[in-house]
Amino acid sequence: MKPPPFEYFAPASVKETLDLLREHGDQAKLLAGGQSLVPMLNFRLVRPGALIDLNGVPGLDGIREEPGMLRIGAMTRQRAVERSAVVRERCPLLAEAMPQIGHVQIRNRGTIGGSLVHADPAAELPAVVAALGGELIVRGAAGERTIAAADFFVGYLTTAVAADELLVAVRLPVAPPRAGHAFVEVSRRHGDFALVGVAVTVTLDGSGVCTSAAIAVTGVGPAPVVAADAVAALVGQRPATTAFEEAARRVSAQLEPHSDLHASAEYRKQVGGVLTRRALALASERAAGASR
Amino acid sequence: MSMAPARKYVSARIKRVEDPPLLMGKARYLSDITLGGMLTVGFVRSPHAHARIVRIDARAALAMPGVEAVLTGEQVRAFTQPIRAEMSGASYRSTDWAALAWPKARFVGEPVAAVVASDRYRVEDALDAVVVEYEPLPPVVDAEAAMTADAPRLHEQHPDNIIIQARYDNGETDRAFADAAITLRTTFRHGRCTSAPMEGRGVVASWDAADGTLTVWASTQAPHFTRAGLAAALDLPESRIRVIAPAIGGGFGPKMHVYPEDVTVCALARRLGRPVKWLEDRRENLLTSAQAREFVAQAEVAADRDGTILAFRATFICDVGAYSVYPTTAALEPMTAAGIMPGPYRLRGYSYEAYGVATNKCPTGAYRGVGMAFATFVRERLVDMVAAACAVDPADVRRRSFFAQKDTPYTTASGIIVDSADPAGSLASVLDAAGYDGLRAEQRAAGNGRLRRGIGLCAYTEFTGMGSGTFRRRGMTQVSGYDAATVRVEPTGEVRAFLSAASQGQGHATTFAQVLADELGVPLAAVTIIEGDTERCPHGSGSFASRSMVVSGGALILAARKVRDKTLTIAAHMLEAAATDLVIDDGRIAVRGMASRAVTLADVARLAYRPASGTLPPGVDPALEATHHYDPPPATFSNGTHLAVVDVDIETGEVRIVRYVVGEDCGTMVNPMIVEGQLHGAVAQGIGNALYERIVHDDGGQPLTTSFMDYLLPTTMELPSVEVVHSETPPPGSVSGFKGMAEGGTIGAASAVANAVADALAPLGVEVRELPLAPDVLHRLIARAARDGTRA
Structure with missing residues (x-):
């Protein structure tokens, strides 16, 4: 459980980081909080030639309000997001997901960007960003580009970030009025990756009819599954058990999960539906509460 | 005087x-011990469950910076003896466990070559560079399959893979079954577990050429057994070896055994003339430290119409892995299970068959509650099944079926003498502390929503403080006692x-x-x-x-x-x-x-x-x-009762333990706070066995649970607060009044939780016959019961 040899770099600026990335290409690995990368190094599951440590790069962390959006720097520690009053108020879905990521010790080191770029198929943050339709801001030699969440999570542990690019921030839309949210998951133990997890938002109009909703499921495929078909079962209706059940049925039908040590594909498929129903009920209740 | x-x-x-x-x-742990000129050892481990080792090419590794030596199985056999656990009794077959596997490896993780270098980083780099050519052989990874005539054989000198077998009947079993109003028969399974101490195994060895002595610091529970095992393997008199156990970060059983790594490290110290150190990392711990609990049992119970338990019949098949461990042998687990099966019950009849079967998996050995935890699971589930069949409260079935305190010393139907115990008193104390009738009323009131409440009981006896009389009877001649x-x-x-x-x-x-x-x-x-x-x-x-x-x-x-x-x-x-x-x-x-x-x-x-x-x-x-x-009397028995209250989410299969009460009687307590600490830890391990922990192999014998991401120990977040009720029944005539108590928590917890889950799901037609009860398992059982129910 010791890493193979690698060259270690501690750049002091984003530019220096991008230069190193260009030089080492796909031989390089970026070290953020290290909560996934360091164990993978110690198991020798990854053998980078160069380890580029972002912890000394200024300007990559912080939570900032922008018009209609919340911008979170990639190196912002998960614990900082969890404890942020702004996040709790503007982006309550993210706030609800945070304590379900690992344990406090992990969140103290783990970063928002690190988790998103690692793109573990059972991680919470990719589902949150997918449900909210967030934007990922990456920088390369040619400058900055913005990638929509739907295009960002490409596959198993794979994102649209190129080998010579760096994720610098994620932008998430702030919750509108009369909106509710829920993040529910089943994991073997507190802090484990989800066997299956569901992130939802529900927005109502003044008369209590659902105007928009989003559902993203984690742990059920190589990347978060966005359930547009299930959302269609809700929009234009007043939230009710039958609608939740129909949405749950559609989510279940859409999922094509894998089996692993901890749960079968069938389990994930069925429980994905159960959690969708529960999350929608909770989010709708909250949206109704927010409307009063 | x-x-x-x-x-x-x-x-x-x-x-x-x-x-x-x-x-x-x-405190000074093994990892804190540093000697001048010390080198670090690491092991090339077999990636195959069963394979012939064709050749090993260490040239590239030897050329790497800091690498001092590479030792192979072919070399080490010239100056070490294999570890051989001996046992008296005709049915036992010993195994030779080489310091480094040669000519074949019998489980994934078995050490095949040792690399010695200046530090652990260089060791691991060099391990990657040792080229081993294997000829894979068909593996056998299931004990029942390993018992069949055409199964691949692990040890060629033996006619089959059965390391130990035993049969017993107290002579009354068939008649008790014939007379019984109720008989039930089912098959129980328990997943393979490991003890996962915070500190893994480890050895530092230093050879003093001047006086021909070897000093060994080892993370061991039994320094004298380690010395004896090393002396035999290294062809040294025991007087030439000093074994020191420094501060140790948990043992739970597996650290009483002697392993190939121990022998290799000592042999290297002697040959290189420099101190060497090996510290097991977590991956190695999950691959190679003795594992436990993997059983299948076909079991039957006979009872009167009022639920009084009359007799058990059981066939225990224990997967003991690739080698018989020193000094307790592979008989430890199956024979302990078979012997303890009657527990605190007054039975007319009991008969068993017990088998320890070799498979291409990590050897099994002592682990807190060895054998006892599984037998208790089988028995206590059967008792609850009888209660359900008779529509009698599980507490009443137990009360009716226990032997009485006044009958102690009581010879159980397996021939074990329980020196002293008050099973009914223990049960009453737990029911009283828990407010049992109130719990049942709450359960009825909780209704039939998605959360189902269940209450589980477990009564057990715990084999402790064994003297040489017990080890002689069991044929464990290498255990001093x-x-x-x-x-x-x-x-x-x-x-x-x-x-x-x-x-x-x-x-x-x-x-x-x-x-x-x-x-x-x-x-x-x-x-x-x-x-x-x-x-x-x-x-x-x-x-x-x-x-x-x-x-x-x-x-x-x-x-x-x-x-x-x-x-x-x-x-x-x-x-x-x-x-x-x-x-x-x-x-x-x-x-x-x-x-x-x-x-x-x-x-x-x-x-x-x-x-x-x-x-x-x-x-x-x-x-x-x-x-x-x-040398004490053969054994003194602690006993106890556990009560668990759980909520099961029937849509997700998640189990939450909402209440946990232990009644423990270990005679005179030396320090009630330490007794409670032992119970808390042991209950945690039992809950782990019940709900979380399982070593999983694929069909080829490849372990899939080689990190704590996949081998799931319960954490403080999953564990309930444990309420303890003490009672003290000292053994009559004992020197101290003390009984052992380290294992009762583990023995009782898995079964109490299993019974509580079964109780919660009984209205759905679910029966619990396997551990651990992961959400996926419960979800499948609930779905199957629903399908069967619809068909019926």
Whole structure:
């Protein structure tokens, strides 16, 4: 459980980081909080030639309000997001997901960007960003580009970030009025990756009819599954058990999960539906509460 | 000769004296031991469950910076003997476990070659560079499959893979079944588990060429067994080996065994003439430290119409992995299960068949609750199934079916003698503490929503403090069975005791000090306990199978009494009084009723070690020291009752434990706080076995659970607060009144939780027959019951 040899770099600026990335290409690995990368190094599951440590790069962390959006720097520690009053108020879905990521010790080191770029198929943050339709801001030699969440999570542990690019921030839309949210998951133990997890938002109009909703499921495929078909079962209706059940049925039908040590594909498929129903009920209740 | 002083420290909740150095990072663990010129060892491990080793090319590894040596199985066999666990009895087949596998490897993770380098980083780089050519052989990874005639054979010298088999019938079983109103039969399975101590195994070895001695620091529970096992493997007399157990971060059983890595590290130290160190990492721990619990049992129960249990029949098939472990053998787990099966029940009939079967998996060995946890699961599930079949409350079935305290010593239907126990009293205390009737009322009121409430009971007996009589009966000839203590009052009056026990965190420095301080009538602070060194401590067995307080504790009391008697004799001479008129308290020996006519223990010690400073009584030898080797009665039994209350989410299969009550009777408690600490930890492990932990292999014998991401230990977030009800039924005529108690928590917890889950899901037609009960498993059982229910 010791890493193979690698060259270690501690750049002091984003530019220096991008230069190193260009030089080492796909031989390089970026070290953020290290909560996934360091164990993978110690198991020798990854053998980078160069380890580029972002912890000394200024300007990559912080939570900032922008018009209609919340911008979170990639190196912002998960614990900082969890404890942020702004996040709790503007982006309550993210706030609800945070304590379900690992344990406090992990969140103290783990970063928002690190988790998103690692793109573990059972991680919470990719589902949150997918449900909210967030934007990922990456920088390369040619400058900055913005990638929509739907295009960002490409596959198993794979994102649209190129080998010579760096994720610098994620932008998430702030919750509108009369909106509710829920993040529910089943994991073997507190802090484990989800066997299956569901992130939802529900927005109502003044008369209590659902105007928009989003559902993203984690742990059920190589990347978060966005359930547009299930959302269609809700929009234009007043939230009710039958609608939740129909949405749950559609989510279940859409999922094509894998089996692993901890749960079968069938389990994930069925429980994905159960959690969708529960999350929608909770989010709708909250949206109704927010409307009063 | 003299009355023991009143017990002042025993039974008191005294804070652990060993904790300050442990908590402040001052304790010295194996990893803290560094010797001049020391090298680090790592192991190339078989990636195949079963394979012939064709050739090993170490040239590239040897050329790497910092690499000092590479040793292969073909080389090491020239100067080591395989580890061979012996057992008397016709059905047992021993296995040869080589220091490094050659010519074939029998499980994934078995050491195949050793690399020695300057540090662990360089070792791991070089491990990658050792090229081993394997010829894969068909593996057998399932015990039942391994018993078939055409199964691949692990050990060619034997006709099949059955390492041990035994049959037993008390002669009444068939008649009891024939007379029974109710008989039920089912198959139970338990997943493979591992003990996962915080600190893995490890060895530091140093060879002194000048006097031909080997000093070994080992993370071991049994320094003398380690010495004996190493002596045999290294062809050295035991007197040439010193084994030291430093501070140890948990053992739970597996650290009582001797492993190939231990032998290889010692052989390397001797050959290289430099100290070498190997520390098991977590991956190695999950691959190679002795595992446990993997059983399948076909079991039957016979009962009267009122639920009174009459008889059991069981066939235990235990997957013992690739080798029979030293010194307890692969018989340990299946035979312990078979023997303990009757538990606290008064049975007419009991018969069993038990098999220990070799497979291409990590060897199994001692793990907290060995055999007992599984047999208890089988029995307590059957008892609940009888209760359901008769529509009688599970508590009533138990109460009706236990043997009575007045019938102790009670010979169970398996022939084991339970020296003392009050099973009905234990059950009553737990039901009372838990408010059982209220819990049942709450359960009824909770209704049939998505959360289902269940209440589970488990009653058990726990085999503890075994003497050589038990090991002789079981054929475990390499297990000494006794323990020893040397008690010495030093010339300046401090008291030190040297024990053959070896603490792994149980609190021996506190509990033995309590016992000794009471026996000698000295303040606790005057006493120091020393363990874990074959050169300083007398010969004995060590700490495993819940024996320390009974056996080493018994030795300590008996040695202390010799010292006390001598102290009184000398003091009587000094005070010109009769020894029988003296009282000892707080380090002072005074004439009864005359507090001013007194000497201190230090005064007596001074004279004992410097007889020229006065005169010793006629016929009394100098010095103040005694040793006692104590071989206790075959066993003393603790017993207990657990009660678990759970909520099961029937849509997700998640289980939450909402209440947990333990009734524990381990005789006289030395330190109730430490007893409770032991129970909390043991219950956690039992809950792990019930709900979370499982070593999983694929069909080719490849372990899939090689990190804590996949082998799931319960954390504080999953565990309930454990309420403990104590009762004390000391064994009659015992030296100490103590019984062992380290394992009861684990034995009881898995079954109590299993019964609670079964109780919660009974209305859905779900039956619990396997552990662990992961959400996926429960979800499948619930879905299947729903389908079956619809069909019916």
